[in-house]
Amino acid sequence: MYRHEQVSTTTLPVKLVVHTEYLESQNVLRHWHQALEVDYIIRGDAEFVISGQRITASSGDVIVINPNEIHSVKPLKAVDNHTLSLTFLFPYEFLHRECETIDKSWFKLSDDSSQINLLKQTLFDYYKNSQTKSTEQKFLLMSEIYLMLFYLFHYFLESKSNSVNLPTxxxxxxxxxxxxxxxxxxxxxxxxxxxxxxxxxxxxxxxxxxxxxxxxxxxxxxxxxxxxxxxxxxxxxxxxxxxxxxxxxxxxxxxxxxxxxxxxxxxxxxxxxxxxxxxxx
Structure with missing residues (x-):
């Protein structure tokens, strides 16, 4: 619903949005933000338009949206009248602090299912563990955030090429x-x-x-x-x-x-x- 989303977090450096209902009002008009967005569709379907490319995501799919990519999301259908999807937003300031060359980089998922499964498991573990609120839990969640970053940077990071056509x-x-x-x-x-x-x-x-x-x-x-x-x-x-x-x-x-x-x-x-x-x- 936003044109340019300002992504903020609380005590943790990553924002998690959990989608648990199928609602047509969840259609998100095209927008962009500086955060890195990782979407994990656990149950249900959704249609993404990312930098002009239309992508249909189904249960079990992971979608990566790079900073400043113009994108929109449309829910297609639920599974047994239920849906569950996770949106992780990594603020640009956090990424830049951890990797100063992030502006020259580009995240792109590979075709290696074993690599993607490692990322999916960590995303789900973070979601599951985030349901409990305690002082100790914060340390566990922080470790999982850095494990997500390890998989993203180790397996899916590429140098930006001339083929990457983002708006200025x-x-x-x-x-x-x-x-x-x-x-x-x-x-x-x-x-x-x-x-x-x-x-x-x-x-x-x-x-x-x-x-x-x-x-x-x-x-x-x-x-x-x-x-x-x-x-x-x-x-x-x-x-x-x-x-x-x-x-x-x-x-x-x-x-x-x-x-x-x-x-x-x-x-x-x-x-x-x-x-x-x-x-x-």
Whole structure:
């Protein structure tokens, strides 16, 4: 749901996010962060788009997302109505402190299943041991963090090559200003010329760069933000469909219903009815 996620931790240098429910609202629009992200899909399926490449991950798969890679995540289905996936975020400052040459490096999983299994076991051990809170437990978790880093650096670290095509920092800053404006004003009557003028970019440059880096057009992204906001209103209030469409900024209720059906494979009204049915069972 974020354009540029600021990754922070508490007493440990790694942030763990545990996903245990299958929810369409967990669709994450394209974003980036400086942290190294490692996703372990234990049960369920998900579709990732990473630097323009579409990857379908199933139970048992591990996905590595390098710092500043633009990516999105979409849950596909649960296994027996359950899902369990782990997202580990290693902040850039921590990685740089441990390895000063990290900027010249690139993590890429190998085809060696034995190497990946070692990483998977450590990821799961950390998740399992993180359920217990004690002073001693912190030391165990720290040891597992460094074991994760050992496997990542020993087996999966490569030197960056010319084939690695990440957007530059200035480009990311420009995209940030565009996405910030869209998130703040998505309910308004927006247009490409208006957005381009507000962020002081030409329409041509904005259209071309946004499409190249985000994988969709500016106005397509505007409507996805509107849809995300409409989904939250739909599932958390009793407002009627026409009011939700208007509050989210859609030109008309027809365009809202069309996009909702395209993404969620049903109408807003039927989705709400099904959701209420699940809550009462």
């Amino acid at each position: 920092v200035p480009t990311l800053h420009k995209l940030s200003s565009v996405i910030d404006f869209i998130n703040e004003h998505s309910a308004d009557d927006l247009s490409l010329p208006q957005i381009a003028g507000t962020v002081h970019l030409s329409e041509g440059y904005l259209s071309r760069t946004f499409k190249e880096q985000m994988g969709e057009g500016v106005m397509e992204y505007v409507n996805l933000v509107r849809l995300r906001n409409a989904f939250e209103i739909l599932t958390n209030t009793e407002k009627d469909i026409e009011t939700i469409s208007d509050l989210a900024g859609f030109a008309n209720v027809k365009s809202f219903r069309r996009l909702f059906a395209k993404v969620y494979q049903t109408t807003p009204g039927k989705y709400r009815i099904n959701l209420k049915g699940h809550k009462t069972t």
